[in-house]
């Protein structure tokens with residue numbers, strides 16, 4: 001059995017918690033009857049799931065249909081291009097530019 005990657009739990013803006021495993025974020029899916037939890041990859045169209053036990057240890061993680069690095073877009077990846085775009089495209093609201101950059105960074 002392959003070594004499982006380290007995981008971490010990060011709070012969500014909605015007061016829940018997300019699981020981050022190998023740079024990929026999972027959202028809570030459902031509780032297991034034994035106290036563990038099922039998690040679902042947050043990447044669009046990816047069906048990968050992860051399972052943690054009741055001690056929050058990773059039990060299993062599925063295969064992704066995308067590169068594990070891609071969804072982990074940080075502000076540092078996006079922000080440098082935004083200021084330039086904002087200067088060039090003053091008629092486009094900043095949030096739209098941010099979204100555009102974020103989308104480009106992911107896909």
Ligand SMILES: [Zn+2]
Nearest residue numbers: 041046048064
């Ligand atoms: Zn995935």
